[in-house]
Structures are given as structure tokens and as C-alpha cells.
Amino acid sequence: MSSEVATNNTVTTTTDNNVITTESNSNLLSSSDALIQYCQYILEEEIDELTKLEYNKKGRKYKFINNSFQRIRQEDKHLIIYPEQPELKISFYSAFQILFSINDLLNTQPEFCCTILAIALEIEKNNWFEIENSSIIHFKNCIKDPRILKDEADEYIKQNPISSKHIEWGLNLLICSKLNFLHTDHHIGTKLEGEYMIHYINEYFGEEALNSIDILIALKSSVHWANIKGILYKLKVPNIKISSELTKNFENFPEPSIELQKNVYSRYPSGTSKYSLLKKSILKLKNFKYSKLIEINSEEIQKNLIWLFEICNDIEHDPIKYHLRSKAKQLCENPINLMDLSTSNKDKINSLFNLISIIVNNFARIKLQNEERGNEDEEEQQTEDDDQDEFDNLLYNSKFPKLEDSSKYYPELNEKLINLKKRIDQYELKNWNHDDIISRLIDGIDTENTLYSKLH
Incomplete structure (x- = not known):
């Protein structure tokens, strides 16, 4: 392939291997006009030729599509x-x-x-x-x-x-x-x-x-x-x-x-599963039968909970902005960089995963003992046990830290939960129902800062 470009009164001929210059001609185009023509040639001829080209790299085939080389399968x-x-x-x-x-x-x-x-x-x-x-x-x-x-x-x-x-x-x-x-x-x-x-x-x-x-x-x-x-x-x-x-x-x-x-709104968009998991898990904690007894006095945790619900609300109302491929496929005007989002909020995310882990690990094994209660309570008991089973399932999610790690993250909270669990166990053994247990233990609890009050 060769082409000619005129600059002032000189012709420059370009070939694939070298550049040959020189020949004076007063009738040639100005440099600006020549540049415009050459650019037009590239747009009309060369790019069209590129669409027919492909190359292989490490066993993968690439082709010029939509002004860039893309892998084809x-x-x-x-x-x-x-x-x-x-x-x-x-x-x-x-x-x-x-x-x-x-x-x-x-x-x-x-x-x-x-x-x-x-x-x-x-x-x-x-x-x-x-x-x-x-x-x-x-x-x-x-x-x-x-x-x-x-x-x-x-x-x-x-x-x-x-x-x-x-x-x-x-x-x-x-x-x-x-x-x-x-x-x-x-x-x-x-x-x-x-x-x-x-x-x-x-x-x-x-x-x-x-x-x-x-x-x-x-x-x-x-x-x-x-x-x-x-x-x-x-x-x-x-x-x-x-x-x-x-x-x-x-x-x-x-x-x-x-x-x-x-x-569309039944699940979070691709790339945001951890935010969905955190919110769903927090809502399970809200419905946990003893959430009215679990105190969350840390301002850090309270701020992180507010942040989580705000970002989840934004994801739910504008899912395409958070999609993993939103930028690559130009799906919206201002896509979120999920890696940057995760990096900049790493501490908040870790805090919430550890909070959920420490509560679940301390309480997931608590079961109401109902064998000796009357038949009139059987339906209510089944519902509570189903909720408890859903709560227990969080134990098996690998995204949550182990208790030994989360207890180091929140040592004071862990100690409080251990003591609370012991007191609850005492009444469970006496076959008390959870409402009676809450009534007995609510004294001394800062009810404005419980897990239940912060999530309602």
C-alpha cells in the first residue's frame, strides 16, 4: 500500500517499508487539505479493510468490530x-x-x-x-x-x-x-x-x-x-x-x-451480590426473635448500616448503573466502577460482614424447646422454627468470617453476646417462650440502640 501527502510544494510518498521524498509541485494541495483527504481515506478505505482482518493470540481469535479488536468465539x-x-x-x-x-x-x-x-x-x-x-x-x-x-x-x-x-x-x-x-x-x-x-x-x-x-x-x-x-x-x-x-x-x-x-428487580444486578447478601442478612437479623435484646452501641456500626441501606436503595432504583459490564457495553451514562466502590468502602463492608458473623455464630444454635407446650402453640412454633432455620443457614455461607475472626473484630460485642446467650439458655431449658424471655431480660437493655430498633 502506498499514499502521497503534499506539504507546501513537496510530495512525500509513503510505502509500507520506507518514505521517499521530494518533488516540487506548485499545484499540490495545502498541508491542511491534504491532511483532511488522507484522514478521509483512512476512514473510508482502511477501516473497512480492518473489518476483514483477524489475528490469533494465545489460541484466541480477535477481529476488528465496532472500532476495536474484540475476541470472537x-x-x-x-x-x-x-x-x-x-x-x-x-x-x-x-x-x-x-x-x-x-x-x-x-x-x-x-x-x-x-x-x-x-x-x-x-x-x-x-x-x-x-x-x-x-x-x-x-x-x-x-x-x-x-x-x-x-x-x-x-x-x-x-x-x-x-x-x-x-x-x-x-x-x-x-x-x-x-x-x-x-x-x-x-x-x-x-x-x-x-x-x-x-x-x-x-x-x-x-x-x-x-x-x-x-x-x-x-x-x-x-x-x-x-x-x-x-x-x-x-x-x-x-x-x-x-x-x-x-x-x-x-x-x-x-x-x-x-x-x-x-x-428486573427480583435480583440485584451482576457484580453486586455482596451488597444484596448483606442487606438480606441484616433483614434476617432484624426478624431474629431476640433482636430486641442485642445492643448495637457502636456509632461506626450504626453509620455503616445507614450506608448499606442507602447504597442498596440506589442499586434497586438504578440497577444498570451498577452492572458489572455497564461501562464495557456502554449501558448507561455514568456507570459505577464496582472495584473502586468495593475498595473505597472496604472497611464498611468488612464491618458488616463481621457484625453478621458474630451474631449468627453466637445465636444460630438457639432453638425454642416446645415439646411440652400446648397444641394451641404448635402453628406459631412452626413459624418461629422456620425463621430460625433461615437464620441458621447464614452459618454455611463462606462469605462470612469465622467466629474466631469476627470476635477479634468486635471483642466487646462478642463478650456481651456470650453472656446474653447464657442467660437466654437458662430460660430455654425451663421451656419459656421467647416473648417471656424478652420481657424478663429487657430490663437494663438500651432499647433505643438494639438491633431491632435500629432496623425498624
Whole structure:
């Protein structure tokens, strides 16, 4: 490749290996005009050439996509599209070729395959694909023509026509996959996951499909084809960074059900599980039957509890800002750097994990003894035991420090809890119920600074 740039009256010719100068010419462009032309050449010619380039590094393949080199995986599973000429149904033949390569899936699961083929056609026709997604390849950049199985595909669809139900099913699966991405950072994991993904696969294709490796493989390819931002926008996730063009493209995307929209808030976004765990655990402590007797006099702990509920409130109202991939995928305007957030609040987080650990480890083994109480109390007792079991389960979460560590973190609190537990044990052995025990031990307790009062 070579090019010429003019500066004043001198021509500079650039080749791949060297620079050759000099030839005076008074009719050449000015340096500014020449620079503009050369930049235009780079934008129009060179970048277009880059889209055809790829390189391998440590066994991984990279390709120039969306103005940067991105790693590409399983290229034979990528959907090839030609949205400028949807009547060619390039996406349909591409999807058929992918399904054809997955064992005997086309024959064993025709309803599922028609659903995937419907997804491909709808994504291409409506521009619901993700341009920057390396799972999508434009027809002009594909290596092999996807119509190699055109005759087989046309015959298959005659035998198994695509109907409106397949489109509905496919769009619901796409929505469920984006909910999975929001909550776990994965559209589909190493096994079928996601409450609604599992529900719909079972409803549409039967229980056998839930454990089908072939269906899992097909889903791993197809659910990545659709645009993440567009579907999250349709799910009414607040503050999605979405262009006017993409908004227009998704105008005719059917409204997700209210149930699926609510599922957005059923779990915290990917990358924020420890904040969710802390809040849920604190709320379990609030409901612990002896929380009215546990004093929290430390101002540090009280401030940390306020901080936790404030940040959790923000996560719950603006989940996309806290998503692990929010910055990389430009999902919102001002994404939170989760590593910085964790580092800057390390002491607060450690404090709360140790607080929960020390309380749980001291009290999780307390059980109400009810064998000799009357039958009229049996239902109430069962409820209390269920709550206690949920409380006990915190012992088995590896994220919480061991008692020997948390007791060093809060030695005075640990000593108080040990003494309180001994006193409670005495009344437990006499088969007192917990309300009577609280009434007996409440004297001398600073009720304004108990775990119960601070969390209500």
C-alpha cells in the first residue's frame, strides 16, 4: 500500500517499508487539505479493510468490530445477516445451518427449531441485532455463504411452518436471556438457568427439553443475537443509554409481560451480590426473635448500616448503573466502577460482614424447646422454627468470617453476646417462650440502640 501527502510544494510518498521524498509541485494541495483527504481515506478505505482482518493470540481469535479488536468465539455459531435485503432471508439460512450442525436437533425438536428460526428472521427484519456484538456477522463480511443448505432449509420449513406462536415464544426467550444477563452477566450458563427461562422452556417444549444439551447449545448461540440495550429498554430498566435509532427500531418489539418487567428487580444486578447478601442478612437479623435484646452501641456500626441501606436503595432504583459490564457495553451514562466502590468502602463492608458473623455464630444454635407446650402453640412454633432455620443457614455461607475472626473484630460485642446467650439458655431449658424471655431480660437493655430498633 502506498499514499502521497503534499506539504507546501513537496510530495512525500509513503510505502509500507520506507518514505521517499521530494518533488516540487506548485499545484499540490495545502498541508491542511491534504491532511483532511488522507484522514478521509483512512476512514473510508482502511477501516473497512480492518473489518476483514483477524489475528490469533494465545489460541484466541480477535477481529476488528465496532472500532476495536474484540475476541470472537465459535464463529460457526454466529448469525449472518443482510438487513438491507431481508427478502433474501440470509438470517434464516444462517440459523438453519447452525441448527443443522447440532446433532439431530432439527428432527427431535422441530417446535424449538422453528422458534430459533423465527428469532433469526425477526432480528434481521426489525434491526433488533447488536451491531457491535461479535455474534453477528454482516453478509458482506462472511467467509462462507450461509445458503449452502438452502434446499434443505426450504424443504424443512414446508414441513414445519413458522407461525405467530414461534415468534412469541422466541421473543420471550430473548427477554429471559437478557434478564439473565442483567442478574448474572450470562445469557445462558453451563446449564439452563433463570426462573423464567426454565419456566418457558418447560411450557413450550416439555420437561425433556430442560435437560437437553442440544437445546442448551442452540440457546447459547441464538440468545446472543438480539440487542441487549434494546430489550432492557423494553423491560423498562431505567436510565439505559440508547440511541434514537435503536429506540425507533424497537418500537414494534412487543411489550414484555408485567411479570417479566417485575423480574428486573427480583435480583440485584451482576457484580453486586455482596451488597444484596448483606442487606438480606441484616433483614434476617432484624426478624431474629431476640433482636430486641442485642445492643448495637457502636456509632461506626450504626453509620455503616445507614450506608448499606442507602447504597442498596440506589442499586434497586438504578440497577444498570451498577452492572458489572455497564461501562464495557456502554449501558448507561455514568456507570459505577464496582472495584473502586468495593475498595473505597472496604472497611464498611468488612464491618458488616463481621457484625453478621458474630451474631449468627453466637445465636444460630438457639432453638425454642416446645415439646411440652400446648397444641394451641404448635402453628406459631412452626413459624418461629422456620425463621430460625433461615437464620441458621447464614452459618454455611463462606462469605462470612469465622467466629474466631469476627470476635477479634468486635471483642466487646462478642463478650456481651456470650453472656446474653447464657442467660437466654437458662430460660430455654425451663421451656419459656421467647416473648417471656424478652420481657424478663429487657430490663437494663438500651432499647433505643438494639438491633431491632435500629432496623425498624
